[in-house]
Amino acid sequence: MTITTEFVLRSSSLPLVSIANTLQPSEIQSTHALCLQPDVQIFSVQFDRDDSISEDALLALDEVLEVDLVGETPDKIVYKLTVELEESVSQAFAPDFEGAELRPTIVTDEGWHETKVFKDYENFNAFRQSCENHGISLDLISMSSESAHSVSSSQDGLTDRQREALSLAISRGYYESPRQVTADELAAELGISQPSLSSLLRRGERQLLTSALGTQPHINTLSR
Structure with a gap:
């Protein structure tokens, strides 16, 4: 990629x-x-x-x-x-x-x-x-990715903002263990609040998993 x-x-x-x-x-x-x-x-x-x-x-x-x-x-x-x-x-x-x-x-x-x-x-x-x-x-000002198969937004379902946040998080080592950057630092680079960043990442991650697994998210929370 x-x-x-x-x-x-x-x-x-x-x-x-x-x-x-x-x-x-x-x-x-x-x-x-x-x-x-x-x-x-x-x-x-x-x-x-x-x-x-x-x-x-x-x-x-x-x-x-x-x-x-x-x-x-x-x-x-x-x-x-x-x-x-x-x-x-x-x-x-x-x-x-x-x-x-x-x-x-x-x-x-x-x-x-x-x-x-x-x-x-x-x-x-x-x-x-x-x-x-x-x-x-x-x-870093901007980052965009293109796979060998040129997967488009319509195929994975990500919004441009979700893609930008996830790309930045990956590039800065947010998903590495231990993390190399904090959520506050990522939010500052994107010019948004930390809660907004967390929401973007969470919704982006959910969409990628849904797309990759071929499932649809449940509307109602399942009971334990």
């Missing part, structure tokens, strides 16, 4: 964040490219022409080793940057998490806004844990 995730990575040690902090463009659009060494990576970076980002200004940054002009349009200018990664970033991204970018990374002075598809929940959790172990926080 592949999952599509949207999240923000936050750390001043992330590549290109220094550009947003020092040269202060509103945002940077970047795609990851060739990894020359564990601590050196090439990025294709797109700036608004109005930001007036020069090659000399980029080369003056400690992390930037080389700058090559790729092309220009009336509104944009594109550079290829060879960047030296900090050790913590190299270690965080070193494992192969089988994640693929779906859209270019948006870099701001706070971090990276990314949309990625992962092989499964376990792969995403390993990525998240590796980031957090090396001082990079991951704020």
Whole structure:
């Protein structure tokens, strides 16, 4: 089951964040490219022409080793940057998490806004844990899943909100033993109260069990 995730990575040690902090463009659009060494990576970076980002200004940054002009349009200018990664970033991204970018990374002075598809929940959790172990926080914005058979909402009966709550709970380790996150923390991420979250999870779990077992819930409670 592949999952599509949207999240923000936050750390001043992330590549290109220094550009947003020092040269202060509103945002940077970047795609990851060739990894020359564990601590050196090439990025294709797109700036608004109005930001007036020069090659000399980029080369003056400690992390930037080389700058090559790729092309220009009336509104944009594109550079290829060879960047030296900090050790913590190299270690965080070193494992192969089988994640693929779906859209270019948006870099701001706070971090990276990314949309990625992962092989499964376990792969995403390993990525998240590796980031957090090396001082990079991951704020999950959204997550959706798609099985090999593309099971739709109409087939399993879940509402979009139930699916979102269950997906987040699984990704954050709520169903693991011991639990890695509390119901209050999950509720805060979804922007709802803890009782509302519990109700969403309970109804979602009931619907999944009903769908999987091919049974219908009883209207009346059975007597003991």
